[in-house]
Amino acid sequence: DQQVKQNSPSLSVQEGRISILNCDYTNSMFDYFLWYKKYPAEGPTFLISISSIKDKNEDGRFTVFLNKSAKHLSLHIVPSQPGDSAVYFCAASVGNAGNMLTFGGGTRLMVKP
Amino acid sequence: NAGVTQTPKFQVLKTGQSMTLQCAQDMNHNSMYWYRQDPGMGLRLIYYSASEGTTDKGEVPNGYNVSRLNKREFSLRLESAAPSQTSVYFCASTRGVAGGSSYNEQFFGPGTRLTVL
Numbered sequence: 001d002q003q004v005k006q007n008s009p010s011l012s013v014q015e016g017r018i019s020i021l022n023c024d025y026t027n028s029m030f031d032y033f034l035w036y037k038k039y040p041a042e043g044p045t046f047l048i049s050i051s052s053i054k055d056k057n058e059d060g061r062f063t064v065f066l067n068k069s070a071k072h073l074s075l076h077i078v079p080s081q082p083g084d085s086a087v088y089f090c091a092a093s094v095g096n097a098g099n100m101l102t103f104g105g106g107t108r109l110m111v112k113p
Numbered sequence: 114n115a116g117v118t119q120t121p122k123f124q125v126l127k128t129g130q131s132m133t134l135q136c137a138q139d140m141n142h143n144s145m146y147w148y149r150q151d152p153g154m155g156l157r158l159i160y161y162s163a164s165e166g167t168t169d170k171g172e173v174p175n176g177y178n179v180s181r182l183n184k185r186e187f188s189l190r191l192e193s194a195a196p197s198q199t200s201v202y203f204c205a206s207t208r209g210v211a212g213g214s215s216y217n218e219q220f221f222g223p224g225t226r227l228t229v230l
Contacts, residue, residue, distance in 0.1 A: 043203050043221030089155055103155035
């Protein structure tokens with residue numbers, strides 16, 4: 001049973017528009033949530049995180065929103081750029097030591113010029 | 114700084130063969146991890162080492178063994194490879210220090226693509 005789910009396997013967006021990637025989780029013990037970005041033939045790279053004591057965290061063009069009551073988080077990319085085309089993984093953790101990440105299945109984002 | 118390095122990049126095995134995947138990090142991190150990535154499944158944790166001298170099972174440990182050789186190196190061994198172990202394997206590391214306000218994100222290596230025939 002997957003504790004972290006990304007229900008959209010792919011998403012296509014026009015350059016300059018907003019990309020919204022969604023993630024749902026079932027384990028109420030999770031208190032840190034992260035997004036990783038992965039290009040082909042490379043390892044995932046950390047993008048942004050959010051603690052369960054917050055509902056929003058921004059870093060430049062990237063914003064993560066957390067709705068604890070719905071057990072849902074989303075990543076907004078504004079404006080989207082062709083270089084953002086990659087697979088995005090949502091992940092969750094108990095505690096902030098970086099241990100035992102549980103990943104979603106990933107969403108492939110394609111940003112069209 | 115090379116970060117996290119993995120060898121080999123690619124490997125083809127026959128069913129029943131054994132091999133060891135190597136991983137090293139030069140960031141003086143305490144914790145290291147092995148994941149496998151399969152289509153639609155995301156990354157699943159095989160084994161991890163919270164600190165030098167300790168190892169623990171993750172979500173999918175069957176068919177694998179690990180060794181934390183020293184603080185820098187963490188190897189993954191397949192004793193008798195099976196087609197179900199065809200996957201991309203990623204090693205990761207993190208500072209692994211609990212508490213504080215910042216998150217200790219995991220840093221990933223480039224991966225090893227393994228095919229078992």
